[in-house]
Amino acid sequence: MLNVLFFVSIACFFVTAFLHVAGGFFKKEGLQKAGWLALIVSTLILSVYLVARGISAGRIPMSNQFEFATFFAWGIAVMTLILHYRMKVEGIAPFAIPGVFVLLSYAALLPKDITELMPALKSAWFVSHISSAILSYSAFAIACFLGIRYLTMLRRGASPEDKAMQDLDYLSYRMIAFGFIFLTLVILTGCIWAEQAWSTFWSWDPKETWALITWIIYAIYLHLRINRKYRGKKMAVYVIVAMICVIFTFVGVNQLMPGLHSYG
C-alpha cells in the first residue's frame, strides 16, 4: 500500500512537471494554474506518504538513501510552493518540478524496505542532522533552478539590469545563504554526533570531506557575492556548477566511496 502511494505521487509529479513545462513553453495561463493545483495535490500525496511511512517505521523516515531522496524531493516541492505563494516568485516551477520528478524517480530505483535503525543512527542528533541536510540541499537546488531560470531569461534577451532579473539573482543568493547556514548546521551537528557515536569529531570520511568541499564552494560564492559584488550570469553559472557538487555529495559519494556514511 505504501509503495502504491509512493508511485502515485511520482505519477502526480510527472503530470505536474508536464503541466508546468507545457504551460511555460506555450505561455498558457490555464496550464500553469492547473500545474500549481497539481503541485499542491502532488505535494500533499507525498506528504501523506512520508507521514504514513514514518508511522509504519516508528521513526522519522530519513535513515537511508531512498528516504533522504524522497524527503529531499518533498523539500524542493514545498520550497517551490512557498516561493510561489508567499514570495510571488514566477517561472521557477518548470525547472524545479521536473527536478523533483527526477529525484523521486531516482528514489524509486532504491530499496524501499523499512529497516530497523542501526544503533549508530539511534541518536538525538539524527533528526536535526538529517533535516538540516534536507533544508540545505533543497535550498541549494532551488538556487540552482533560479540560476537556470536566470540564464534562460538572459538567453531570451532579458537585460541583467531588469528588475525581474535582479530579483532572481538576489533570491538565488538568499537561498544559498539560507542553505549555507543549514549546511553549517549539518556539519556541526554531525561533528557532535560523530564524537558520541565514533569517539571522534572528524574522520575524513568521504561524506564528511565532500560536505566540507560543498561548504567551501558555497563559502566562496558568498564571499564573491558580498565582498566582490559578483552578480548575474557568472553567479548563475556558479550555482549550477555548485549544485553538481551537492548532487555528488548526495549520490556519488554513497555509490562510489564506501565509508562510515555508507548506510545513508
Add this chain to the structure above:
Amino acid sequence: MKKIFRFLRSMKFGMLLLAVIAALSVAGTLIPQEQETQAYEAAYPVMGKVILFLGLDHLYSTWYYIGLFLLLGLSLLFCSVLRFGRIWHAKAALLAGAERADVLEGFSVSDPAAVLKKKGFRKASDRWIKNPLGLYASFVTHTALLLMLIACACVFALQEKEDYSVMVGEAVTLPDGTMIHVDAFSMEDEKSGKLEYRSDLTAVLPDQSVVSGEVRVNHPKYFGRYKVYQQSYAYAGQADIRTDEHGRDERAVLDGAAFLTLDGVNGISYMGNYGTFILTEDGQILPEGYPDAEGEMAEGYMIAILENGQQKLTLARPDETIVVGGVYYTFRAPAAYPGLRVKTIPSFALPFLYFSFALLVIGLYLCFFHIPAAAVVRGEQIALKAAGDPETVVRLLLESAENHSTKDQGDRPE
C-alpha cells in the same frame, strides 16, 4: 612586509586557500587513504610513486595540508580579528552613510517614520537604525572559525585514545590505575528486542571510589577522567578443559589462534574460526557456500587434533567433548565481548569547541538574516544606507515600503 601583511589579510588569499583545501580534499577522497605502500604501486602503476612521494596516501596528515589550515587561521586572524578596531566605528559609519545617502527616488509617504518603524527601524536621535548587531556579523563569523580551528587543533593534539577488547568478567587497567571491569555485554535491547550494543561496566578509580554504568553506541560515559565508548564487538571461542573425566572444568576464552595442550605435544590447535561448514563424505571440511561441495552442514570450530605425532583436521561442535592426550576439551558456543574505546580529552577543549560552533551559527545568522541598515527622514522622503548587499536590500526595503504606503493610502506613491 606591509605587502605581505596586506596579502595575508586579503580575501583573495583566503579564497585561494579554501579553493586549494577543497581541491586537495577531492584528491583525498579519490585516492584511498592509509593503505599499504604496495597497494598504491599495484593500483596505480603509473602514478603510484607520485602519490607516495606527495604523501597523497595520507593526505590529511601531511605537513602541507595541515599547513594550509594554519595559513587559513592566519588569514582569519589578519582579515578579521586584527581589524577589530573597525567594528567600533561601524555603527557611526553606517549612520553617517545614511546622512550622506540620496533620498530614495520616486518614493514619498506622508509618515515615513511610521514606515520605518513598521520595517523594524529604531530611532537613534534624529536617525533610524535597524539590525545594528548585524554590523558585527563578519567579525563574529570569522572569529568563530578561527576559534574553531584552534579548538580542533587542541582536541586533535591533546586527546588520547586507546582501544581495548575486554572479555566479560575481565578488567582492563588504565595508565593512571583506573580499573574498568566488564560486568556484562549484550547485543539486544531487553525490552524491544532490537539491536543494541551495550556494556555494563564498573570502574575502580585511582582514589578507590567505585563507579558503575552502562555504555552504548551514541551513549559514552565518563569514568573519572576517561570517556568510554561502546566501539565494537567480537566473538571469542570458549572451551571447558579438565584433566580427568570427573574433574573440574576450567574455562578457556580463545580470542585468537592457540594451541591447547598440557604436555606441549598432544593437544588441540584452535584456529579461531567458528561458523557453518560442509562435512564431505571423504572427511573434508569446507566453508559454507563452497562451490559444488556436498555433504552434511554443521556448525562448529575448525580445529586440528595433534596426538602421537598425528594431525587431524576436524570440526568441534558446541558442547561436544574431545579427549586428546588424556585431557577433556568441551567446546562451547562462542561468546560476544565488547571493544571499548577509552579517550581522554582536556576539560577545556570540548566547551571551547562547542562555544565556537554556537558562535559560528550566530555569526552566519547575523551575516545573512540581520542585515544592518540606517535611515534618515527628510520631509516625506527617506535616505537609506544598508550594509552587506546594499543595492538590493535598499530596493527591497523600498519595495516593501511602497507596498505599505499603497496599503495605507490607497494608491502608489509618486
